[in-house]
Amino acid sequence: MLKVLCGCVWWVGMTFGAMAHATSVVFLNPGMSTEAFWVSYAQFMQAAAKDLGLDLRVRYSERDPQNTLQQAREALQGPQRPDYLVLxxxxxxxxxxxxxxxxxxxxxxxxxxxxxxxxxxxxDAGKYPNLLGSMVANDEEGGYLMFTELLRQYGPVPAGTTLDVLAFSGAKNTPTAQLREQGLQRALREHPQVHLRQLVYGEWKRERAFEQAIQMFKRYPRTALVWSANDEMALGAMQALKASGRTPGKDVLFSAVNSSPDVLRARLDGQLSALVAGHFTVGGWAMVLLHDDARGVDIQRHGGRERQVKLFQVIAEPQAQRLLDRAGREGEGVDFRALSAQGKPAAYQYPFSMQSVLH
Structure with a gap:
C-alpha cells in the first residue's frame, strides 16, 4: 500500500521487524510530486523495491535544487541514514x-x-569510494530515434524543397537535455533538406512551451515538424498550434519523449506522430543493482561502473495502448528478482530493457 506524507512516498504494510532489517534506500526525485513522468518513475521504483524487499523512501524536490540539497543533507547527516542514496x-x-x-x-x-x-x-571519482557509479538511458539515441521516426511519418521530402523544424529542449544545465539535442543534431546532419529554424529551452514545462510556441508558430508559419525533448513541452506546443486554428498530426507533425497518459492518448488519436519512451524504468533497474550490492554481489562485474542502458524505443500504437492500460501500475508483472545477478555466472549481464515491461 502507498502512503504519501509530507512530499514523501512510503511503502507500508510490512511488519516492524521486516522493516527494521530491510535494506533502506532514499531517492532524491528532482521532479514535481504532480509531474506525470517523475510520479510514474517513482511508482516503477516502488514496484521494484517491494518485489526485492527494499525499504524505499522517495523525496520530491518540486523542481527546486535547493530542496534536493537539503534532502541530501538530511539523508547523509541526519539521525536516520539510509543504506543507499539514489540521486x-x-x-x-x-x-x-x-x-x-x-x-x-x-x-x-x-x-x-x-x-x-x-x-x-x-x-576525481577515486576520492568517493561510496559512489557505486551511474546508470543512464541512451538519451542521445533517444533524441535521434524520435526525429528519424518523425521524418518517416512525414514521408519523402520532394527534391528541391525544404522542411522547417522547431525544437523544444529541456533545462539547459541538464545532461539528459544536452544528449537528446545531440541526437537531434545528428539526425539533422543526415537530412540537410530539413532546416532547424529555432531551438528553445522549455524547462520541461507545458505552460512555458505553450507560450514559446505561440510566438514561434507566428515567426515560422511554414513549420512542418516539431521535436520536443519531453511530453509536457510537446503537449504545450500542440495546444499552441490548436490556438492558431490548425490541427496537430495533420498541419504540423509532433514528436515527444515519455509515456504519460496524456501523451499516450495523443499518440493513439494521431495528434502525436512520433513517440519514444523507456527511461522511466531506470530507477527500477537501479533497485536491482542495490539489492545485489547489499547481498555482496560485485555489480561492476556485471556491466561496469558507468552504465548506459539501451532503453529508448519507438512507441507504436499497440505499445502505447499497453502502457496506457498500465498507467498508475508501473512495474506490474515485472519479475525484478529474476533479473538479479545473485547466483548467476560471472559473464551474466543485467538484461534491463523495455521488453520486460511491454511483454
Whole structure:
C-alpha cells in the first residue's frame, strides 16, 4: 500500500521487524510530486523495491535544487541514514551531494543524468569510494530515434524543397537535455533538406512551451515538424498550434519523449506522430543493482561502473495502448528478482530493457 506524507512516498504494510532489517534506500526525485513522468518513475521504483524487499523512501524536490540539497543533507547527516542514496545530476547538482557524502557510510548511485566528463575530471571519482557509479538511458539515441521516426511519418521530402523544424529542449544545465539535442543534431546532419529554424529551452514545462510556441508558430508559419525533448513541452506546443486554428498530426507533425497518459492518448488519436519512451524504468533497474550490492554481489562485474542502458524505443500504437492500460501500475508483472545477478555466472549481464515491461 502507498502512503504519501509530507512530499514523501512510503511503502507500508510490512511488519516492524521486516522493516527494521530491510535494506533502506532514499531517492532524491528532482521532479514535481504532480509531474506525470517523475510520479510514474517513482511508482516503477516502488514496484521494484517491494518485489526485492527494499525499504524505499522517495523525496520530491518540486523542481527546486535547493530542496534536493537539503534532502541530501538530511539523508547523509541526519539521525536516520539510509543504506543507499539514489540521486539525479539535474542542474549539475551531483558534485555538491558527493562532497556532502564524504565520510558517510551511505552508498550513492547516480541515475538518469550522470556526471559530465568535466565534473568527473574535476571531482576525481577515486576520492568517493561510496559512489557505486551511474546508470543512464541512451538519451542521445533517444533524441535521434524520435526525429528519424518523425521524418518517416512525414514521408519523402520532394527534391528541391525544404522542411522547417522547431525544437523544444529541456533545462539547459541538464545532461539528459544536452544528449537528446545531440541526437537531434545528428539526425539533422543526415537530412540537410530539413532546416532547424529555432531551438528553445522549455524547462520541461507545458505552460512555458505553450507560450514559446505561440510566438514561434507566428515567426515560422511554414513549420512542418516539431521535436520536443519531453511530453509536457510537446503537449504545450500542440495546444499552441490548436490556438492558431490548425490541427496537430495533420498541419504540423509532433514528436515527444515519455509515456504519460496524456501523451499516450495523443499518440493513439494521431495528434502525436512520433513517440519514444523507456527511461522511466531506470530507477527500477537501479533497485536491482542495490539489492545485489547489499547481498555482496560485485555489480561492476556485471556491466561496469558507468552504465548506459539501451532503453529508448519507438512507441507504436499497440505499445502505447499497453502502457496506457498500465498507467498508475508501473512495474506490474515485472519479475525484478529474476533479473538479479545473485547466483548467476560471472559473464551474466543485467538484461534491463523495455521488453520486460511491454511483454
Amino acid at each position: 539525479v545530476n539535474e542542474q549539475y547538482i551531483a558534485p555538491q551531494i558527493l562532497r556532502m557524502a564524504q565520510g558517510s557510510t551511505v552508498k550513492l548511485l547516480i541515475v538518469n543524468n550522470a556526471l559530465t566528463p568535466d565534473q568527473a575530471q574535476l571531482l
